[in-house]
Amino acid sequence: MAGGASEQGRSVLDRALAVLGSFSDECPEQTLGEIVTATGLAAATAHRLVAELVAWGALERPGRGRYRIGIRLWQIGALAPLARDLRDSALPFLQDLGAVTGQVVHLVVLDGHRALFLERLPGHADVQVRSRVGRRMPAHASGPGKVLLAYAPPAFVADVVARGLPRMASGTITDPHELAATLAEVHRAGYCLSRDEMTDGAASVAAPVMGPAGDVVASVSVVVPSSTENLQPLVPAVRLTAAAVGRALVPGADIPLSARTG
Numbered sequence: 001m002a003g004g005a006s007e008q009g010r011s012v013l014d015r016a017l018a019v020l021g022s023f024s025d026e027c028p029e030q031t032l033g034e035i036v037t038a039t040g041l042a043a044a045t046a047h048r049l050v051a052e053l054v055a056w057g058a059l060e061r062p063g064r065g066r067y068r069i070g071i072r073l074w075q076i077g078a079l080a081p082l083a084r085d086l087r088d089s090a091l092p093f094l095q096d097l098g099a100v101t102g103q104v105v106h107l108v109v110l111d112g113h114r115a116l117f118l119e120r121l122p123g124h125a126d127v128q129v130r131s132r133v134g135r136r137m138p139a140h141a142s143g144p145g146k147v148l149l150a151y152a153p154p155a156f157v158a159d160v161v162a163r164g165l166p167r168m169a170s171g172t173i174t175d176p177h178e179l180a181a182t183l184a185e186v187h188r189a190g191y192c193l194s195r196d197e198m199t200d201g202a203a204s205v206a207a208p209v210m211g212p213a214g215d216v217v218a219s220v221s222v223v224v225p226s227s228t229e230n231l232q233p234l235v236p237a238v239r240l241t242a243a244a245v246g247r248a249l250v251p252g253a254d255i256p257l258s259a260r261t262g
Contacts (some may be wrong), residue, residue: 012049015041019049020058020069025135029068065124077134086121086218090209091246094121097222099240101234104129104223106204107245108144108197110152111136113160115145118218126200127225140179141168142204144219149179151208151216157183170219171196195226195249202226205234207242214249 010018022038023030030038036046050067053059057072090107103104107119114136120129133253139145139160150156157180165174171194173179185194195203206221220242222234 002151015039015045016049016053019046019169020073021052022145023069026190029062029066031065032067035067048191056185086245086249089222090119090218090245093241093248094119094220095246097220097237098123100237101222103127103223106144106206106221106223107209107218108142108148108206108221109218110139110148113139113156113163115139115148122221127223129202129223137198138166138168140165141172142198142221143192143204144221146179146186147206147208147219147221148184148216150192159203169196169200171200173197191239192233200226203228203231205238207233207235207239209242209249210246217249218245 018039018041019035021094022035027034027038027082032050033045033054036043039046040210041049050059052066054070057070059067060070062068086109087107094105094107100252103123104127105119105123106117108115109118110116115138116136117133120133137145139149147161148254161176161179165176165179166172167174173182191205191207193203193205202223203226204221204223206219208216209218209220211217220238224231224234232235
């Protein structure tokens with residue numbers, strides 16, 4: 001579609017958001033030409049918007065002719081109350097879980113139809129993971145993501161399935177019927193065991209974080225090598241951590257020492 005035709009009826013804000021939205025995990029840096037191709041904007045329009053976004057700090061230049069998301073957007077995103085309050089409340093308990101297990105620890109929420117990694121604490125073990133803070137990944141392909149889906153409305157899960165279940169690793173569940181059965185078991189058990197689903201060589205134990213209204217607002221997970229034969233010993237620590245985070249979200253709630261994993 002020609003740039004001029006694709007711009008008809010689009011506001012300046014819509015065009016600017018299209019520029020920002022063209023950046024992703026797969027395309028963290030782009031040239032002006034790549035931005036034009038991704039957005040359908042005319043080259044002159046894209047050039048003007050990119051220049052204004054750079055001046056404001058929403059974009060930055062890592063090198064000549066290349067652009068990436070700027071730190072100004074991170075500063076604004078950090079003001080989001082749900083993300084900020086949830087992370088701040090969870091961090092002490094996540095640190096306890098990391099100290100006890102020595103493994104990678106995650107705090108994950110749903111962002112649209114994908115799992116957003118809100119926090120990641122590094123572990124001592126040599127486990128390769130794809131996650132990083134702020135990264136969005138397919139919800140069906142990880143333990144914490146499946147926990148969130150297990151407690152989501154059926155219509156939401158159906159929409160996730162309709163959008164496709166891409167294979168991320170050898171153990172990714174790509175069959176809708178198998179996913180439905182797995183989610184039902186996760187909901188029944190109250191936790192999720194996962195192997196080689198997001199990354200080959202990694203396994204996880206995940207549990208839901210209940211918010212003040214009794215709904216699931218996040219999930220906590222710990223990642224270990226998939227060669228770990230028995231994941232069950234990690235379940236109590238992960239569930240205690242998730243419960244402690246949930247209680248910390250309730251104003252005035254007392255968190256017993258027994259809820260701390262350290």
